[in-house]
Amino acid sequence: MRIESDGSAVLTGRRSKTDQEGQGAYAWLSPDIMRRLAAWREASGILDGPLFRRIGLVRTKARAAAPTAALPPPPEFQWRVPAGAKVSTESKSVLGSTTYVIGEEPLTPAAVRLITKCTAMRAVENHLVHLFGKELDAALSTLSLRVGLTKDLFASGEDAGPTAQAQR
Template sequence: MTAPLPAVLVHQPGVLATEEIVARLTEHARQAQGALAPETERALRKASAAFSSWAGAEGVAALPASPEALAAYVDALSGLGRRPASIRQAVWAVATLHRAAALPDPSKAEVVRLALKRMSRTLGTRQRQAAPLGKADVNQIFNKAGMSLRECRDVALLLTMRDMLARRSEVVALEVADLRFAGDGGGTVLIKRSKTDQAGAGAVCWLRPRTVGELRRWLDAAGITKGPIFRRVGRPGIVGATALADGEVPRILKRLVEQAGLDPAAISGHSLRVGMAQDLVANGADLPAVMQAGRWRSPTMPARYAERLLAERGAVARLQE
């Protein structure tokens, strides 16, 4: 990992930082180097620090935590109206740290299981979905975009993400060496590693001619011949040497959406992924094809993204016809 887990926890209130616990966490962090995705590491640190701070304020131990304390934390987060997925991630972080420290996992206790069921009944399990950016939206954004160097980059990023059904971490990791241009004006791009491919088997995605054209325009204008494709553009038009941070992607999309006269409120780094999944289903693609295009291991998310379209093509709809 990029930094040892003890740095997150041992100085937090509510943590019983015995030498043995610190030694276990330090050894686990050493062994785990390179085993977790950067996003997973960040999520673990953030959720762990939040639980530790809560435990300190409540006067209970965070590590080791009692099942009763973890159950109370679930209830507290539920009372704040946190999303169910966020609460389950908090429980996962606490469980992960206890396993790393070779301590009993409090999340396995019945009192915690009941707290999670109580949370589900209170808040529901349906997650809020990012607003989709579909074909019509993308065309409107494309037509309204300006000609500055930054906008040139932003349009290339927009079209690349759509063609790839890319997660934000996947698109910012792309390098020039990952591109291959075809004779018909299209091309391919290699995703070397992704959220569902931590081993780095890789996946190749098709890029349409319009996308390749905008990529070429950006690379030529920015003078990029190797290294990261999508980089920070400073003032006055100075292109950085390193890749964009993935946290910049939602801000870029919101800016493009607002400039096109659309509502940016619910736009996120997943909006192009959602929109393309819906467009594929609307064009007749079945769920296995959409799963392959978006590198989903389970049909749950693409089915959720396209649930209204799938309902229109379901058994009841066919009976009505």
């Protein structure tokens, strides 16, 4: 990746689905995209390797404090605490938590599809788009994003040549 003086960047792809010979392709990344990528890298701690990775969730349930049974210790038992220290006979309560663990492996195509579907559903729930039934199902694929972008570019007066080149 080559970063330009205006904060944008040119990304070099070595191989893609449309470049099986490996001639390489270039993609321009806007300054806004570069700021967002920098924020993600800082938040995630990713220094090298895949940029978009699987994120695992580790959830723990909340647990209330519960008294423990006060059974006498066996005769050979010895306390390993300093003399005079107070020993609690009750367990402590634990708050529930969610921890996100960023993995080393890249996102899978299935994960990208799921992210796309969840994002589209949130847009519908927030009344940002009005899609129903078959329209909604059609809007839930990564290909439909490309088709929608192409339609929007044509509707705004862009030519077919630059649009096709930009989308390879």
